[in-house]
Amino acid sequence: MTSTEATAACPHCGWPDGGEPFRVLSRHATATGHTEWTRCGCGSLQVRVADVRGTRVVSRSGPAAPECREPFSSAPGVSSAR
Numbered sequence: 001m002t003s004t005e006a007t008a009a010c011p012h013c014g015w016p017d018g019g020e021p022f023r024v025l026s027r028h029a030t031a032t033g034h035t036e037w038t039r040c041g042c043g044s045l046q047v048r049v050a051d052v053r054g055t056r057v058v059s060r061s062g063p064a065a066p067e068c069r070e071p072f073s074s075a076p077g078v079s080s081a082r
Helices: none
Strands: 023-030 033-039 045-051 054-060
Touching: 023 045
Parallel strands: none
Antiparallel strands: 023 033, 033 045, 045 054
16 A cells, blocks of 8 residues: 555546545544545545544555456445446
8 A cells, every 4th residue: 555645636546535435444533533444436445544634545555456346336225237
């Protein structure tokens, strides 16, 4: 995973770091706020830190291999199959 302190968007798909993550995998309280492990729409694993300075992505992996990605749906419980 790489540090992304100066990045404002996912370098793999362009999703803005300030936007809602595709999926929150876990959230952990810290002394100054919380840390979230999230998954971007492209499959990139991200570590987000939320504290008095705001929420920011501090580390991310490359995108998941196509066969490992979850299918996208427009709403929870809605199939993307046509």
